[in-house]
Amino acid sequence: MNSALDAPHGTAGSGAAAGGSWTFLSNHAHVLLCLADDPHQTLSKIAARVGITSRAVQLIVSDLILGGYLTRTKVGRRNHYQINPDGHLRHPLEAHHRVADLISALGPTARS
Known part of the structure; x- marks a missing residue:
């Protein structure tokens, strides 16, 4: 095995948590969901929430x-x-869904 991409499921990276280090959503989806939660937040705040660098957030944005x-x-x-909200998801498996569907399913919850 030459890289984390070649590693068996759940074993990529060192110090991975019990379930592995992968997630179901991409960083692009995470950034989008953060902006759905607060469209005024800074890139550094988004970076901290997602667990990536501010530069990575800047590129994703x-x-x-x-x-x-x-x-x-x-x-x-x-x-x-x-x-x-009318943009369609990019992967062919999800292309029939809109961004609004993603945000509706996984986005911010009602605040008290």
Whole structure:
């Protein structure tokens, strides 16, 4: 085995938790769900929540903007992000679902 991609399921990476280190959603989905929760939050806050670098979040946000899933508007010194709920998921297995479906299923819960 040459890389974590070649490793048997649940064994990739060192110090993996009992269930392995993989997750069902990509970092792109995690960033999108964070922005659904709070469209005003900073990239560094998103990075901390997702567990990736701020630079990785910046690249993902750029991908999402280029893909038509997000728009960015400057509000003072901060950015505000708006999600396009009608964008379709990219993988052929999920392409019949919209971003709104993902957010509805896994997005922010009602706040008290």
